[in-house]
Amino acid sequence: MNDTVPVFDGHNDILYRLLMAPEAREAIWLTGEGRGHLDLPRMRAGGFAGGLFAIYVPTPSTADADVDAIDALMDRPPYAVELPGQLALGPSQVVALEQAGHLMWMARASGGAFRLCRSAAEIEAARAEGVIAGVMHMEGAEAIDPACDALHAFHAMGLRSLGPVWSRPTAFGHGVPFRFPGDPDTGPGLTEAGKRLIATCNALRILVDLSHLNAKGFDDVARISDAPLVASHSNAHAVTPSTRNLTDRQLDAIRESGGLVGLNFATVFLRPDGRRDPAMGWEPVLRHLDHLIGRLGExxxxxxxxxDGATVxxxxxxxxxxxxLIAALRAHGYDAGLIRKMAWDNWLSVLRRTWGG
Known part of the structure; x- marks a missing residue:
């Protein structure tokens, strides 16, 4: 590593990039091919010391033209993006297994610079050795069957964090659609299978990620779960009224549970105008952090x-x-202790309390 502030990051989508271009994975991961947000050399240069690496099952019919059309909508708010329905279990499991394999390959191919970790102690040990820690996460539970048998299998592979939904419905619940302006109260709560999923995650000590879940589903998790409430990559609805952002009521519930919110760098969830345009200063980032800290505590x-999943x-x-980013936080007046908490300590604390040990 170097002398930059070490960062634990709650969400990235590099596994999706590898899924889309498996023939180029050495260039994408080991040397960097000049595109995307993540690769091993830039992670080391930027102080990225660990994070949750998302397994995400894309909609099979999604084409580049569809992505471009969605991006065009997000360039000109207001917008409401229509998303497809529930995906089939079998094909979703194939895609999820492929991405789990890519994550394991990343560790093998890194020459010891990157390690798949299954506990907070392993993450801290990796940091002490100058090794980047990767944790297997699932963004949307399309690959999990309603009986949760596959959850046990993925847990054995290293899965330690799971979001029941992306923005599509699953067998377990309903995600928020991409709307601006909008409110996260967009549909029904968890299904009976969803309630069983939360209980099984608690039993296995898998973190339940509330990002993308709608308001009624959020409330169901808060009522059922015995673990801290965590939204791995979400922002403040009071600053940017997107369906993907958390209301003050939700932030209060997270605080009361001893949980955590990871600031999402996506411009559409940071900018008060909801636009995708990356040409923005630090003020929106700082406004969200000020609000989150004020509501949740340091x-x-x-x-x-x-x-690798959004425009930043x-x-x-x-x-x-x-x-x-760290320099901007210092210039804003955040002291070294608070920056260290946001960058590393708070994530490790909530993971330790969720996973045990």
């Missing part, structure tokens, strides 16, 4: 970048820009 806010502010650019 011990319950972290980072959840959404690198030009001031950050990619993972090598994390030191610029």
């Amino acid at each position: 011990d319950h806010v972290g980072f959840g970048s959404d690198f 502010p030009q001031g950050i650019g990619d993972v090598a820009g994390l030191p610029r």
